[in-house]
Amino acid sequence: MTLIESLMKDMKAAMKAQDKETLTTIRSLKAAVMYYKIKQGHELTPEDELTVLASAIKMRKESLEEFKKGGREDLVEQTEHELAIIAKYMPKQLSETELEQVIIETISEVGASGKQDFGKVMKVLMPKIKGKADGKLASEILKKKLS
Template identity: 55%
Template sequence: MSLVQTITDDMKTAMKARDKDTLSVIRMIKAALMNEKVKVNHELSDEEAQTVIAREYKQRKESIEEFKKGNRDDLVKGTEAELKIVGKYMPQQLSKEEIEKIVADTIASVGASSTSDFGKVMGAVMPKVKGKADGKLVNQAVKSQLS
């Protein structure tokens, strides 16, 4: 079953269960998916849908950080609940060790030797870990292995 279909089914389940919080988050996800569909002018593949969901997940994570900086605990709790629901649709995230292994393999394959090759390595690594790893973690792993 496609990711978009799974989200639609979960929306129906949330409607039947009268789960307003879950329903509102799923509707936001559906709206983001529809906006992307209109933007690319074709039905979204699972990979494209996953990219949209990863974007939604990242936005909520960043919002939580900002709310914590602003001492807005009331908003942190609500956004964390949303993050948990969006996280259900994210693929299994890679561990730090897995990311470091992928980075090491990529450095060896592109022949990178110094920090000046950072962009080349990041360009090769990111497609491999798309949606499965946070860009900040990948960035840190590349910097630590090139220095």
């Protein structure tokens, strides 16, 4: 089942349940997927779908940080709910230990020896963890490993 099919099925369920928050989130996600599909000019691959989902999550996490700084608890709660809905469509996320193991393997695969090899390692690492782990966390772990 493609992402669009899953979104449509869940959208119908949210309509029947009259769950407006879930419905709004799914509609915005569906719009983002359709926009990306039009922009690409072809049917989306699973990797393309992950790109759209990761972008939606990243955007909401950034908003969440700003809402917390501004003391907007109402928006914090709403954004956390949206993140939980979007997370259902993502593949199983790597634990921090699993992510660290992938990073260690990538460092040895690339032959990195210090901070100067950070970019080289990230270039190989990101396709491996795309949609399965947060790039910001991966970057922090990699910095620690290379120093």
